[in-house]
Amino acid sequence: MSQPAKTSHSPFLDVTSFPASEVEVDQEHAPSSATLQSASPFVSVYELEDGEERVDPESEEFxxxxxxxxxxxxDEAVFELIxxxxxxxxxxxVSKYRHPAEQTLEAERILEAHLSPLxxxxxxxxxxxxxxxxxxxxExxxxxxIxxxxxxxxxxxxxxxxxxxxxGWAKKKVKKALKKGVDWVKKKGKALARKAFRIALRKLRKYIKPWIKKITTFAINKLPKKYRPLAQILAKRLGFQKEIEDQGSFDGGEDTVAEINQFQQEFDLMLANLLFSEDETEQELMLAEVSSEARQPSADPLGDLDQAREQFIEGVLELEEGDDPTPLVENFIPAILPLVKLGIRFIGRPKLVNFLAKYVAKLIKRFVGRRYVRPLSKAIVDAGLRLINLEATEEDARQAVGAAVAATVEDTLRxxxxxxxxxxxxxELLEGYVLEAFEQAATRNLPEVLPEEAYLKRPDLRETKGLKATWILQPLRGRKFYKKYSRILNAKLSPPKLRAVKTYGGIPLSEVLQEQLGLSPGVDVEARVHLYEMMSGAMLPQISKHEHNTPGLGMTANYAYSQLHPLTPEAAGILLGHPGLxxxxxxKYFANRRVTGIGQRFYYLEIPGVRLRMGPMAGANAMMRRCSEVKVILDFARQQIRVYHFLSETKAQDIAVKLRQRTPIGVVMISLKSGMEPGLKHALISGICGQVKIIHEAMLPQGARGPALMEVPQPIKESLLMKVTEWLGKGLSHYFREQPQSFIVATEDPAEGVTLAITLDNLPxxxxxxxxxKRKTISLRGMDFSEAMPEIRVQTIPGYYSE
Incomplete structure (x- = not known):
């Protein structure tokens, strides 16, 4: 946290005119608390003599x-559906019906009809x-x-x-459950096991419509009313409540929309609870609660924010000189706070809200009203408005002024x-912090409105030097989803730069361009770079959809939005020479494209003459070819680690050629090393969701997808990484010596790429x-991974495979 300002003075308070700008050449879904009493009859927690609480074996199995x-x-399938x-x-x-309630009701009716065949x-x-x-x-x-x-x-x-x-994925869920049921036969007997499955599947059938209803609500509102997740309720019953409460410390940041994985988590927990429970009355009670919850009206905070923003924009543009904007800010703040992660703390603090409204109004006074609209709109045009939208009119430029001020207020409040x-x-203390927040927000959302001498004294008041540009809310007309940087930057990207920049999953940008765009790995790339910033309620497909004038975008297809990459300071510095962008x-925001954060930035490379290289799927669900990736499963139930290393088509064929030519195994292993070692590091050290899964009797899905590893001391994780890397090296080198033909045969399959499935058993x-x-006190000596060599099994599977 930076120190509060020692004075309330700011260059932004002294703005009386706008310097001339030069035009540059283009470069929670869950049952209510009543269900807690009957959610799961199998749960029981007993206390050992040492006072440590543990969950019984059946609960651990659950x-x-x-x-x-x-x-x-x-999760990917649900994301595409949404x-x-x-x-x-x-x-x-959107905007078809004047009354929001009428719009929502009609939308729900049509979307439910659309999803009814599913x-x-x-x-x-x-x-x-x-x-x-x-x-x-x-049996x-x-x-x-099966x-x-x-x-x-x-x-x-x-x-x-x-x-x-x-x-297809629903079938896969039931398939996993049925394979588990074979084990239950030994405990329950054939008749009881069949009965349990029959009842559970029929009860799950009743859950389908409420589940689809929640997806409909999510698609309409993006941020539905926050119910306690079903995982949280069951965690309390299972004795893992502390894990769920601590999970908040792993999150950090603020999502643009609630996480998509909530739908899979609830589906899985419902299926598991129905299978494990043997009391039909309790099953019916839980289903009734879920159905009742799905029918409850949902709040529409995003719709409320959109309306409030429009009213604020209209209001600030109509103010006359000397008019007080405080009432406009007072009406705007209540719509912003429900979408702020900790905005709930403001409830019951009217004095605080009033202070903020008055102080923020004072800060924006130099940018609102008819007197300032013309010079500010000219500054926005000069900053490149028409470079990103050739159809922009004078009225669009005028509206962009109000939108920029609105975005400044929103960012300040956040x-x-x-x-x-x-x-x-x-x-007195708050005033300094609000001023600092306003200055940072104004720097991001307003064009350069200060005299040059102000920036010489305060270089922190602009993100870049030498670029006359600003972030503009998009689309220009209608509902706003994202911001776009008003300059499309020209970049010459050398192979070393492309190798240094990482995208999702730690994959080098060079591999993405080679595998998905067919670019040669050894040539410079000339690209026009488009920059974007996410707003509340937006998903990446909405950026790709509304970018009609950007070649390669203009649609919601996976192969369009998957070309958007995270713009980190490192990426901005290497690619553009402007790390401040x-x-x-x-x-968690670098795991996949389904979860994006408010204010997160992205870039898109417009490269003339490239042709997308598509995977085997055709039609509307077509996807670009996969890049290589690594996924790790820490399975404590079986005392093993499973590693799935997917090799892209290009990389798999390259290794197959080396094996056919009887190239030394060391050369083959070097080819694998470049992708495997960074992937293992992301999984075991960073605990990035999607790259690691933990099967553990005391860990529910929230922690099991990776965040729980953040609590493991760094030296332990580094020791595990070192040994797993060593074991995989030994196991794979032996495999390629003894069974090269099995790998070659897998690469001849029509499926895209291959997956190396490696199992490590009995790990010390x-x-x-x-x-x-489990948060138990342990001896570091017991964490020695070097005592013995584990048993290693390697298999090559055609195409992409994961658990």
Whole structure:
């Protein structure tokens, strides 16, 4: 936290005119508390003699099962479904009806009708499975027979690619559950196991419509009413409440929309709870609660913010000289705070809100009203407005002035809302912090309105030097989703630069351009670089959709928005020479494109003459070819580590050629090392969601996707990384010596790329790590991973594979 200003003076308070600008050449969803009493009859916590509480073995089995059910690809399928529904809503309903309530009701009706074929097919699937399970001998079924049993189910009608994806992943969930059921036969007997599955699948069928309803609400409102997640309720029952409470410390930042993975988490927890529970009455009570919750009206804070922003923009543009903007700010603040992570702390503090309204109004007074509209709109035009929108009119420039002031107020309030209470409760202290927040917000959202001497004294008041540019709310007309930098920057990107810049999952930008755009790895790349910044409620497909004038964008397809990459200070410095344009964000925002943070920045490379290299999927669900990646599963239930190293088509074929030519194994291993070692580091050291999964009896999905590793001491993680890297090196070098043909055959399959599946069994030190994740006091000697060599198994699977 920076120190408060020693004086309330700021160059922005002295603005009386705008310097001439030179035009540059273009360069929570959950049951209510009542359900807590009956959510899960199997739960019981007993106390050992030493006073340590532990969950009983069946509860541990439940937690492990829920973690095993989780699959990153299911989140991707839900995201594509929401993107499709959200696009329909944006196209047909936003601003179509004057009354927001009328708009929402009509949108819900149409979207529910749009999603009804998916709901019907899922219900039919679960009913058919429940009927067929009675005729199966679970104990006698092998894994391949279970696969065949589930795979034969197909939709009764053609489905859209997004619907078909969800249908396929629902089958995969049930397949995992059925394989688990083979173990239950030994405990319950054949008849009881079949009955448990039949009942659970039929109960799950009743959950489908409420689940689809929540997806509809999410697509319309983006930020639905915050219910306590089902995981939180069950965590309390299982005795893991502290883990959930501590999870907040891992988050950091503020999401543009609630995380998509909530839908998979609730689906998995519902399936698991129905399977483990043997009391149909309690199952019905929980389903009734979920159905009731789905029918409850949701708040629309984003819609409220959009309306309040429009009213604020209109108001500040109509002010006359000397008019007080305080009433406008007072009306704007209540719409901003519900979308601020810690905005709830302002409730019941009217004195604080009044102070902020008056002080912020004083700060923006030099930028509002008719007197200032013309010079400020000219400054915005000179900063490049028409470079990013050739159709921009004088009225658009005028509206951009009000939007820039509104964005400045929003950003100021967001920074103030996270200040500690001791600052918020001291007006004299608070004044300095508000001034600092305003200056930073004005720097980001207003063109360079200060005299040059002011910037010489305060260089921190502009993000770059030499670029006459600003961030402009987009689209210019209608609902705002993002900001775009008003200059499209020209960049010459050398191979060393492209290798140094990392994108999602720590993948070098050079590999992305080679694999997905077909660019040669050894040539310089000439690109026009477009920059974007996320706003509340926005998803990346909405940027790609509204960029109609940008070649390669203008649509919500995965292959369009997947070309947007995080603009970190490092990326901005290396690619553009302006690190101030980048944004520092918590690690969770670099896991995948489904979760984005408010204020997070992105770049898109417009490269003339390139052609996208697509994966095997066709049509609306087409995706660009995958880049290489590494995923790690720490499975404490089986005392093993599983590593899945997907090799892109280009990299897999390169290794296959080396093996056919009998190239020395050392050369082959060097080819693997460049991708595997950074991937392992991201998974085991950073604990990035999506690259690591932890199957542990005391860990629910929130921590099991990676964040729990943040609590493990750094030396322990580094020791584990070093040994896993060494073991994989030994295991893979042996595999390529002994079974090169199995790898070569896998690369000849039509599927894109191959996956090296490596299993490490009986690892020394893993039991101690298991205890560490339970927050038990352990000896560092027990965390020695070097005692013995684990058993290593390697398999090459055609195409992309993960658990």
């Amino acid at each position: 937690v492990q099962f829920v973690t095993e059910l989780y699959d990153e690809e299911f 993107t499709e529904a959200s696009g329909l809503y944006d196209d047909q309903f 709901a019907s097919e899922l219900e039919t699937l679960l009913e058919a499975m429940a009927e067929d399970i009675d005729h199966r001998d679970l 006698a079924m092998s894994e391949s027979e 696969d065949a049993f589930i795979d034969h189910y197909a939709p009764s009608q053609p489905l859209s690619p997004a619907f078909e994806n969800i249908f 920074q103030v809302a996270v200040l500690p209470d001791y600052v918020l409760d001291d007006e 980048g944004r520092i964000m918590p690690p 030190g893993l039991p101690a790590l298991r205890d560490a994740l």
